[in-house]
Amino acid sequence: VDATGENGAEPAGMSAAVESAAPAATAVRRGRNYARNYWPFIFPAGVVVAAIIVFPWVFTLYMSVHDWHIGSPVTFVGAANYQRLLTDERFQWSILRTLYFTTLAVFFPMVIGIAAAVCFARNFMFRGIARTIFIMPMMATPVAVALVWTMMFHPQLGVLNYLLTSVGIPPFTWVYDANTVIPTLVMVETWQWTPLVMLIVLGGLASLPQDPYEAAKLDGANGWQCFWHISLPLVWPHIIVAMVIRTIDALKAFDTIFVISNGGPGTASETMNLLLYLEAFSFYDMGYASAIVVVFFIIILMISLVLFSVRQRERMA
Amino acid sequence: MNALAMRRIAGRIGFYFCVFLLISPALLVFLWMLSLSLKNEVDNMAFPPVFIPNPPTLANFIDVFEKNDFLSYSINSVIVSFSATGLALLIGVPAGFGIAKTKATRAAALVMIARVTPGLSYLIPLFLMFQFLELSGTLWPLVITHLVITVPIVVWVMIGFFEGLPGELEEAALVDGATIWQAFRHVALPLARPGITVSTILAFIFSWNNFIFGVVLSGRETRTLPVAVYNVLTFEQVSWGPLAAAALLVTAPVLVLTLFAQKQIVAGLTAGGVKGG
Numbered sequence: 324v325d326a327t328g329e330n331g332a333e334p335a336g337m338s339a340a341v342e343s344a345a346p347a348a349t350a351v352r353r354g355r356n357y358a359r360n361y362w363p364f365i366f367p368a369g370v371v372v373a374a375i376i377v378f379p380w381v382f383t384l385y386m387s388v389h390d391w392h393i394g395s396p397v398t399f400v401g402a403a404n405y406q407r408l409l410t411d412e413r414f415q416w417s418i419l420r421t422l423y424f425t426t427l428a429v430f431f432p433m434v435i436g437i438a439a440a441v442c443f444a445r446n447f448m449f450r451g452i453a454r455t456i457f458i459m460p461m462m463a464t465p466v467a468v469a470l471v472w473t474m475m476f477h478p479q480l481g482v483l484n485y486l487l488t489s490v491g492i493p494p495f496t497w498v499y500d501a502n503t504v505i506p507t508l509v510m511v512e513t514w515q516w517t518p519l520v521m522l523i524v525l526g527g528l529a530s531l532p533q534d535p536y537e538a539a540k541l542d543g544a545n546g547w548q549c550f551w552h553i554s555l556p557l558v559w560p561h562i563i564v565a566m567v568i569r570t571i572d573a574l575k576a577f578d579t580i581f582v583i584s585n586g587g588p589g590t591a592s593e594t595m596n597l598l599l600y601l602e603a604f605s606f607y608d609m610g611y612a613s614a615i616v617v618v619f620f621i622i623i624l625m626i627s628l629v630l631f632s633v634r635q636r637e638r639m640a
Numbered sequence: 641m642n643a644l645a646m647r648r649i650a651g652r653i654g655f656y657f658c659v660f661l662l663i664s665p666a667l668l669v670f671l672w673m674l675s676l677s678l679k680n681e682v683d684n685m686a687f688p689p690v691f692i693p694n695p696p697t698l699a700n701f702i703d704v705f706e707k708n709d710f711l712s713y714s715i716n717s718v719i720v721s722f723s724a725t726g727l728a729l730l731i732g733v734p735a736g737f738g739i740a741k742t743k744a745t746r747a748a749a750l751v752m753i754a755r756v757t758p759g760l761s762y763l764i765p766l767f768l769m770f771q772f773l774e775l776s777g778t779l780w781p782l783v784i785t786h787l788v789i790t791v792p793i794v795v796w797v798m799i800g801f802f803e804g805l806p807g808e809l810e811e812a813a814l815v816d817g818a819t820i821w822q823a824f825r826h827v828a829l830p831l832a833r834p835g836i837t838v839s840t841i842l843a844f845i846f847s848w849n850n851f852i853f854g855v856v857l858s859g860r861e862t863r864t865l866p867v868a869v870y871n872v873l874t875f876e877q878v879s880w881g882p883l884a885a886a887a888l889l890v891t892a893p894v895l896v897l898t899l900f901a902q903k904q905i906v907a908g909l910t911a912g913g914v915k916g917g
Contacts, residue, residue: 358742360820361737361738361741361742361820364734364735364737364738364741364824365734365739365742365747367735368731368734368735368791368795369735369747371731371787371791372750372751372754372791375762375766375784375785375787375788376750376754376757376762376792377750378765379761379762379766380757380761382765382768382769383761383765386765435662439662442655442658442659442662447655447656447659453659453662454902455898455899456663456667457663457666458905458906459670459895460665460666460669462845462894462895462897462898463894463895464848464849464851464866464887464894465866466851466866466867466869466870466887466890467673467866467890467891468669468673468887468891470870470883470884470887471669471676471884471887472669474883474884475672479687480685480687482672485687485688489688514665519909522906522909522910523909523910525910526910571756574758575758575760577758577759577760577851577852578851581852581855582851596758596760599760599761600760603764604767609764609768613764616764619758619761620757620758620761623756623758624753626756
């Protein structure tokens with residue numbers, strides 16, 4: 324009995340030792356991998372983000388319920404700034420203009436960007452240099468290129484009208500007419516940001532498996548059918564991401580509009596961002612400008628939440 | 641068979657024509673910028689326009705440096721962009737590591753929101769804050785606000801890179817008795833060097849290109865290059881040659897970086913997905 328007991332106990336003891344060793348090891352590992360142990364890594368960035376990103380958000384909310392002109396005393400006015408937004412036609416027009424600009428400035432870069440991505444997905448001579456030239460507008464300093472565009476739009480001496488007339492098209496008014504200023508600014512925005520759409524979609528195309536194409540080729544599909552029925556559905560998540568990013572960027576477009584038309588002629592190209600700048604740093608009406616920021620922020624926040632959920636879903640898949 | 645070969649050649653020519661169409665707008669603007677900057681004032685005002693400078697002149701570039709404080713604006717830009725990028729790396733790389741390891745989705749979402757919020761919305765409170773702190777007239781307000789751009793870029797790119805690294809090496813180091821800091825410093829950090837390169841380049845470019853913060857926060861002495869080229873050159877002299885030359889000088893560092901680091905920029909923008917500012 325003893326012997327069997329000993330014999331029986333030995334393995335039991337061993338397994339107990341193994342079992343107790345295993346939790347001990349995981350406990351050590353878990354102890355080291357505890358989220359708390361990583362807080363010191365995040366803390367400095369957390370302080371900076373709180374000071375320069377979260378604090379401005381909160382302070383903007385605070386300012387938006389005050390009458391806050393620089394140089395005069397600050398008084399609490401409750402929702403008055405927001406009520407003013409409801410009756411301010413200039414603000415409402417700026418929203419409509421922003422939506423008009425954004426719709427066009429999403430549509431054209433998306434279409435051209437997807438086409439460009441299909442081109443650049445193929446292997447051809449000079450692809451590297453062509454792609455470099457193609458993405459340069461996106462990397463170049465916006466103010467610098469906006470100034471060059473301004474010179475190109477000049478009604479008498481501009482090179483664009485010269486090029487148009489030389490192929491028999493009458494000169495265009497570009498940014499000098501209330502009806503053409505937004506389409507012209509959309510053209511500049513398209514020129515600048517189509518490369519980003521191209522890069523995101525190209526990233527999607529590059530990660531596609533080759534088998535479906537080979538199967539389709541065997542079945543006699545042509546290039547267009549391959550694109551429409553295989554590539555497009557497979558890169559759809561990338562296209563969505565590109566579209567959301569483009570929407571956010573178009574909503575907050577500032578540099579090129581500010582430099583090229585500065586909201587004009589009149590207020591014909593005054594988008595929300597331009598009006599915001601004007602209220603804050605020309606009229607110094609910080610309270611009212613803050614109310615505009617809050618509305619603007621809510622619009623952008625909703626769109627970015629869509630972006631984030633799309634990204635998360637993609638990461639899960 | 642011959643018809644097929646013909647069709648193939650026609651298709652190839654058509655394809656190259658499409659590629660040419662795609663890059664021609666970019667070529668047009670940059671070559672026109674170059675052309676304007678190398679021509680004298682008479683040729684720049686000529687109609688029909690003179691396309692090829694004959695003879696090319698560097699007078700416009702000399703003009704930019706002689707008639708303006710271009711050198712001190714360049715120094716401002718260099719100080720602001722380098723400090724903002726350096727500080728962002730110092731705090732952003734560890735933060736990216738921490739967020740990736742703890743899978744702090746909410747912190748990542750905060751960074752994401754910070755990146756998509758319009759720059760102007762930070763400016764009003766920060767503008768008042770800098771007035772209150774009496775920092776106006778120094779470069780500090782610019783360096784601090786540029787962190788609004790650079791920190792989210794660095795953190796966002798680094799989260800992606802640290803998530804992509806295999807965790808086994810660090811875990812092995814931890815089991816061997818290394819502290820988390822040592823595992824980060826000697827294992828994760830060397831592996832993430834490509835990610836650090838990407839985030840440095842992107843943070844630097846978007847800080848360098850930034851206009852909106854500078855136009856509000858900088859005084860006469862503290863202008864960065866994009867603000868200087870807008871303010872000084874558009875209002876104090878309207879001639880096209882020096883203006884184009886200055887524009888070219890402002891954007892040249894970024895274009896050169898794009899040429900040499902195209903691979904990293906493409907990788908960063910494709911993975912990170914969002915531009916800054």
